[in-house]
Amino acid sequence: MSSSDEHWIRSYGRDQFPHVLVVLGFALYPILLGVLNRTPLASEASAFLPGLTFMIIVLYMGLFAISFDFISGYTGYLSFGHAAFYGTGAYFVVLAANGQVPGVPEGTPFMVTMVLGATLAFVVALAIGAVSFRLTGVYFAMLTLGFAQVMYEFIRHWGYVSSNPTEGATISSGADLSIGVPFVDSLNFAVGRLSGDSFENVLGLGIDVSATMTSYYALGIVVLLSYFVMQRIIHSPFGKVMIAIRENEERARAVGYNVFWYKMGAFATSAFFAAIAGALFAAYAGGASPDNSFYFLVTADALIMAIIGGIGTLAGPLFGALFHEWFEDILSTESDGLSTYLEQLLPESVLTAEVAGLTINDFIGTFLDGRAPLYLGIIFVLFVLFVPNGLLGSIRDRLGGTVSKRFPAVLDRYRR
């Protein structure tokens, strides 16, 4: 790949160049958004670009979709109840913050409870996997879904969680969850709080960092680290066995691998990171409800993100999540989306013009506002039919290899 006289750091850096670009893109995005908001293009920016709160959703839902892809895209086992692990992480963090988890005192650093919750999900996944991996295909998908639904119905009616378990539980303690390094936080090293912290005039440069932006960067670092760990696993010999299982399980077994334990390992690892995503979500949202954590449709969202982004490409689901949330954002009025923009842009005479008994205004309200699921469904079906490899997968097919391997060559070609 690289000539041997090069220093390994340099060649590694060049291999990871697209990754660096993506990370830089995410890191600089809030600044770009802030700059745009001070230009005459502010209304266009808020109508056509995802706002920062949606970018935070991209981060934790992206991580959840990546963890879903880790098992479903790389071993070929469709984990249809993956929300069970996301929910485990979310509820563990909420209950721990409220001091309701035995052995975990109130005030335990968030990073510790997050890892504990993820470890619990890891163990739960081993238990579910032990029975589920006796089955394949549709049956595996249905059994994991069955387990998740049992957990969903249980948590929905479990009085211990809160007085109204159907509505979910909220973090009641006043302190915000700090995302800093555990046990160093007390030395005032805390740079990231999931809500509350804002910094004004950073380093005297006149830059203000809002509380939302702090959360964005704090979450981003956790997601980046998690992605990096999963990426290293996929590129390790362990990951190669996962792919071998996807391509031909019989043959992988015949070669001498104990495929059962590889599948268990992959499933539990994936559950671990799904729980991290759930923990980030619950900490940011300040609570969790059964319908936004354990429910079947949460898995469905991850599935849509993975398919659009490219199933079987680890980074793909993140871009799928970006696409998904961008769509949700521009089609909702809550955050000055497309319909608000059109209402301001179009003259009154056009808005009140009637077509087939509906005014244009009604039309916008009915078919645009909050209708993201409809268009996402259509796009999803088109992807399944015509772009089965998703965005990133298709780019890979075009380039003939992973982007990170091919990108330098493409760059070289343009440089000449």
Add this chain to the structure above:
Amino acid sequence: MTIELTTEVPLVIDTLERLFQPSTIARIIVEGLGKAAVYFVLAVGLTLVFGLMGVLNFTHGAMAMLGAYIGGLVMVLSVSDGTGALVRIALFMVVLAVVFALLTGFGSAFEYSLIRPIYDRTPMYQILLTFGVALILEEVTRIVVLSQGIQPEPPWSGAMATAPAAFTERYDILGAPIRGLYAFEIVLGIVAVVGVWLFLNRTLYGLYIRAGSEDPEMVEALGIDVRQAFTIVFGLGTGLAGIGGVLLMWDPLWGPSALLAIDVLLYAFVVVIIGGLGSFKGTVAAAILVGIADSFTTWLFATGIVTFTGLPELTIFGLLVIMLIIRPQGLYGVEEVGGH
């Protein structure tokens, strides 16, 4: 510990005593069979489609939802306060036929245009495609229902109000007050079981389905036009889902709502998996099992013996998990179908 025992033992004896009273048994069995009939009609189309084609149809719940809304619309438009019970029941039968015909056509067109091109891909893509179409159907229904001023989330009461008074009344069976609707549901359920049995055992396409769920490759090798059979069977499965939706229209527990799309789908999955995917006999048995379990746990909760409100739902999905653990291919499933 001894203190706990003294409080618990009478409770168990008390429960058993109440359970073996004729009124309790009548209530559990009649309500259970009524629920079983609904579960059967909701699930049988799914199992037919899977039996022949190996496609797990995620649009099934959305199709039932369409059936409930279309049926409700026709009933609301044609029923007034003065309409008698018999006319209402006759109209209901007409609605069943109309919805069945409409959705059979719709399902066939859907299979022909969208699923047919991707049979050569892995089964996962058929799941994904039907799942995406289900999302679209649900959202379009939400838009239409919302623009017509019918609330999409709570069951549509207008459609439920068209039920004849005889069905909402409670009748005394062995001392238990039981809603008249359950008797109607049981009758319709028996008709559906007999109808599907005749279709499977007396028609050519029934033969294809039975053969297909045993050995799909052999069916193809024998020169049967599998593609045409797929289209017809998929359409019929969709039509049955629509009938299931119409049945829910008068049921106080369901009623037409956008949420049916997911709820029906999950319940139908549970029933077909417990019975064995692709097995008709299994679907009947599983529907009865789930229906009785549902009415039993509902009784446990209603009498205050168990205070956990989620018990019926938890039991149903618990049954699914237990069945998959001890017998993955289901009650009457063919092991080879279960293996993939």
